[in-house]
Amino acid sequence: MNDNVRNPKHYQGRNGLEAIDVHRNFMNDEQLTGYHLGNLLKYILRYRQKNGIEDLEKAKVHMDWLIEKEKAILKNEKDLKGVEND
Numbered sequence: 001m002n003d004n005v006r007n008p009k010h011y012q013g014r015n016g017l018e019a020i021d022v023h024r025n026f027m028n029d030e031q032l033t034g035y036h037l038g039n040l041l042k043y044i045l046r047y048r049q050k051n052g053i054e055d056l057e058k059a060k061v062h063m064d065w066l067i068e069k070e071k072a073i074l075k076n077e078k079d080l081k082g083v084e085n086d
Contacts, residue, residue, distance in 0.1 A: 005057040020065070029073060036066040 003009070012018050023035055039062045047055035 004054060005061055029069070032069060033066065036062045036069070040066070 023032060027035060040059050043055040043059035043062070047053075047059070051058075
């Protein structure tokens with residue numbers, strides 16, 4: 001995947017901080033899920049009219065991030081249950 005998909009320069013600040021990191025820092029889990037789902041839908045719906053494969057790749061990145069986030073939530077829930085059972 002090219003840099004326009006995973007690390008677009010126009011989403012990086014002067015010090016290399018990326019917009020996605022800001023979202024992750026300031027949004028709760030529900031908001032972040034909505035952000036990813038909204039972007040997934042946007043890129044899938046527009047890919048034929050706008051950026052073709054690149055938009056599908058962007059949708060895939062948001063899907064991967066959403067899966068990562070959900071796995072982390074499940075792991076945290078399992079870890080908490082393990083602590084409660086001790």
